[in-house]
Amino acid sequence: MTWLGDHLTDVLSLTGQHAYLAGVPLVLGLLIALPLGWLASRYRVLYPFLIIGTGLLYTIPSLALFIMLPLLLGNGVLNPINVLIAMTIYTVALLVRTVADGLGSVPDDVNQSATAMGYKRVRRLTSVELPLAVPVISAGLRVAAVSNVSIVSVAALIGVSQLGSLFTDGFQRAFLDPIVVGIVACVSLALLFDVVILGATRLMTPWQRAAEAST
């Protein structure tokens, strides 16, 4: 493991780059998936189209997408924007279903009570339905975070540097240390994302802590 000691600053900067490429799309994807998921849960006719359509996006091979986006958008292959867009697409693919199911899991009588108390549609959505859907949405977000961290590493094949660069570097030199360090760093980064999402969920759902304390 002397390799790690010699390259610690490199590994850390690659980790930072990796966190940026995986984390920003997570937020953007959530922002896009929220209205789409709401549409799917509100208008049942749209549900299968939106769910199957966005689900199919996830089966686009990441390497193909990384190579195709620069051609479609007309910017350079090395431009990290391509990776950000590709990862946002994957995040949306995973989250639309979760958001729709999360909003759908809000009990009907809760919605009716909110309406009876005078909540209009938008305010009912933001202050009753969305908060109650947070646990389900956060579960989906955790899956998306882990999958993003893993998929971003593929972008090393087209030369965008992040932790995946350690894999290609190690593979080309038939040298195991960078690959092992890269895998461990990826898993740690995924765990860190997981902890952040769990923490945020706890802050946003105080009633669940109250329920835990009383049982």
Place this chain on the structure above:
Amino acid sequence: MINRILAWLADGAHWQGDDGILRRVSEHMEYSLGALLLAALIAIPLGLYVGHTGRGRFLVVNAVGSARAIPSLGLLFLAVLLLGPRFPGDFAYLAPTGLVLVVLAIPPILSGTYAGVGGVDPAARDAAKGMGMRGSEVLRYVELPCAMPLILSGVRSAMLQVIATARSPLWLAWEDWAGS
């Protein structure tokens, strides 16, 4: 660009033969289904055991969480470097690729299975015991059928991931070319 894609697709030479699309698709399906089957053979019995006995639940839940985070590209390269030289011919690529696909497919199936068995209504389980079923019969006639929807949804998401990743042999060919 769209025109070029259409022209490429319309050219019969791209569809038939050893390098044709049809052949590629069928190879892709073979890898994916094989890996999925193998993963199911490992993950479903293990998930049933953990769900039925409740033993090792903590361990399995955490292992599944971190296994999902393993980047398949890194694992693939590691597997090729470690396993590649031990297998002759085509297996030098197939064995590591298969391993990666199986590792990728296990977590969703495993978590679907133990969550499915763990989520079976305790009343149904008690009723089965009350009717004189033994542990293995409860598992086979009550827990397994009740858990089936979740198990299959696990298999489904595993299939999605495997199919989206099974192009790995392609990466390798590409890497070889890029490295040489």
